[in-house]
Amino acid sequence: MKTLEKIDYKKFIFPVLLGLVFWFTAPIRPAGVTVQAWHMLAIFIATIVGCITLPIAISGVTLIGFTLTICLGLVPLADKVVNGKLIEKGAINAFANSSAWLIVMAFMISRGIVKTGLGRRISLYFIKWFGQKSLGLGYAIGAIDLIVSPATPSNGARAGGVVYPLIESLAETYDSKPNDPSRKKMGAYLIFTEFQVNIITSSLFMTACAPNLIAVALAGKAGVTLTWMQWFMAALVPAAICLLVIPYFVYKIYPPEVKETPNAKEWANKQLEELGKATLPEKMMAIIFVITLALWMLSSTLGIDATLIAFISVVLLLLTGVLTPKDILGETGAWNILIWLSILVFMAEKLTQFGFIGWLSTTISSSMKGGNWLITLIILALVLFYTHYLFASATAHNSAMFLPLLTVAIAAGAPKVMAAQFLALFSAIMGSTTHYSSTASSVLSSTGYVKQSEWWKMSFIFGIFYILVYGVIGLGWMKVIGMW
Numbered sequence: 001m002k003t004l005e006k007i008d009y010k011k012f013i014f015p016v017l018l019g020l021v022f023w024f025t026a027p028i029r030p031a032g033v034t035v036q037a038w039h040m041l042a043i044f045i046a047t048i049v050g051c052i053t054l055p056i057a058i059s060g061v062t063l064i065g066f067t068l069t070i071c072l073g074l075v076p077l078a079d080k081v082v083n084g085k086l087i088e089k090g091a092i093n094a095f096a097n098s099s100a101w102l103i104v105m106a107f108m109i110s111r112g113i114v115k116t117g118l119g120r121r122i123s124l125y126f127i128k129w130f131g132q133k134s135l136g137l138g139y140a141i142g143a144i145d146l147i148v149s150p151a152t153p154s155n156g157a158r159a160g161g162v163v164y165p166l167i168e169s170l171a172e173t174y175d176s177k178p179n180d181p182s183r184k185k186m187g188a189y190l191i192f193t194e195f196q197v198n199i200i201t202s203s204l205f206m207t208a209c210a211p212n213l214i215a216v217a218l219a220g221k222a223g224v225t226l227t228w229m230q231w232f233m234a235a236l237v238p239a240a241i242c243l244l245v246i247p248y249f250v251y252k253i254y255p256p257e258v259k260e261t262p263n264a265k266e267w268a269n270k271q272l273e274e275l276g277k278a279t280l281p282e283k284m285m286a287i288i289f290v291i292t293l294a295l296w297m298l299s300s301t302l303g304i305d306a307t308l309i310a311f312i313s314v315v316l317l318l319l320t321g322v323l324t325p326k327d328i329l330g331e332t333g334a335w336n337i338l339i340w341l342s343i344l345v346f347m348a349e350k351l352t353q354f355g356f357i358g359w360l361s362t363t364i365s366s367s368m369k370g371g372n373w374l375i376t377l378i379i380l381a382l383v384l385f386y387t388h389y390l391f392a393s394a395t396a397h398n399s400a401m402f403l404p405l406l407t408v409a410i411a412a413g414a415p416k417v418m419a420a421q422f423l424a425l426f427s428a429i430m431g432s433t434t435h436y437s438s439t440a441s442s443v444l445s446s447t448g449y450v451k452q453s454e455w456w457k458m459s460f461i462f463g464i465f466y467i468l469v470y471g472v473i474g475l476g477w478m479k480v481i482g483m484w
Helices: 010-024 035-053 058-071 091-096 098-116 118-130 134-151 155-173 187-204 210-221 228-253 262-275 280-302 306-319 325-330 332-353 356-367 373-390 394-411 416-432 439-445 452-480
Strands: 080-082 085-088
Touching: 010 035, 035 058, 035 332, 035 356, 035 394, 058 091, 058 332, 091 332, 098 118, 098 134, 098 155, 098 210, 098 280, 098 306, 098 325, 098 332, 118 134, 118 155, 118 262, 118 280, 134 155, 134 187, 134 228, 134 280, 155 187, 155 262, 155 439, 187 228, 187 416, 187 439, 187 452, 210 332, 210 394, 210 416, 228 280, 228 416, 228 452, 280 306, 306 325, 332 356, 332 394, 356 394, 373 394, 373 416, 373 452, 394 416, 416 452
Parallel strands: none
Antiparallel strands: 080 085
8 A cells, every 4th residue: 555755744843934934024124135035035044944954855845945936926937038038037047057967967977987896996906905904994995085086976975885885894804893892993993084084085076075066056156166177276285185194193093903904905806806807887987987087177278167078978978888878867866966956056046136145245244344354264164164063964054154154255355266165175174073964974973883972072173183274274275376
């Protein structure tokens, strides 16, 4: 007998009440804010809170907000044309967002890496090369995450689908079990190392984490364009420093009981033997992957949009038979992101268009008048980082705070591109805060290898380290490459 899908209606209560409060307080709204802007804010806030409470999946929550925006008359569904002249763009244009489509196509590329087995083969080689000692295994885990991150826009899929199965197998090799004192032998160290490295790789590439694309799209609403190569160059030095030292820091602060790991190399060799020689699909995937990365790096020079490059890559994967149309249709995570990312960016755009973001920026800036823009920017970055303790979704967090903070920074006198990039990097490293801070942290913390108290304590320490590296060295590096 078929039944209805289970929905937790109680989790709708707070978002709906909050939205209604804002909607019906329009008569006492601040001066300078239109009724239209205030009503849009009410729907946006209700949607963001719904993305946090999650009565249904995030795509469903955002679709409700999107539909209400149209039904309540704030935006027409289709383009409004009078006498052949476009008066107002319709809400349906939300799904033409290039940043959302870039991440969808990147998901497809990631699917090819997993489907062909290329990701696993690369991972096993790194374990073979660096697996003589447990410290070497930490660096191997980092290298695996780094290699696949440019084309894996879900840090949760990267941590849970590519790296964790290897960690689990290695932990079993050394009889290290979750929720057991033996977890400290090897599993706990590798899990926490992967979590920290995943944060760094998420910051290094624009396409390594979904919230990055939200930052890029919202920066565009403030008139700032961030390119793939520009992002990579800005993050290169701070991320490289962190990738070099973090596995060692974890090893010293949270050491494994097993120090020598000759079995890891033997295990990797055995696994590689079972895989056999690289297959034709793996080779084709590797070639297209390299071409994609090269084109993304040269996109500004060649004048090719990063999203178009991603589309070309997916077409090549289809034409070579690496992927099938069924694979494309079956990548539900990608289509899920297309829905919620497009809608959240659309709502933020309307808040800007209706004047709310401009009013908020002017109001905050006037209260900070006369202050140094660099100090203001650093304070805003710290606000973005530490308020993530209140969020279980980097998506909701960035959607709610990135654009307002960016507009304040620009109004304070910060260079537009530099301010957007700096805040975007902090929106990536803020995932280091808690065990619920991102999909990756939720996946890894639920394995039972690291206690929650350990997770919070060490994450706080590493968070300070990231703030210093990205906030001091990162700013200095941006100065060197001419971003300010």
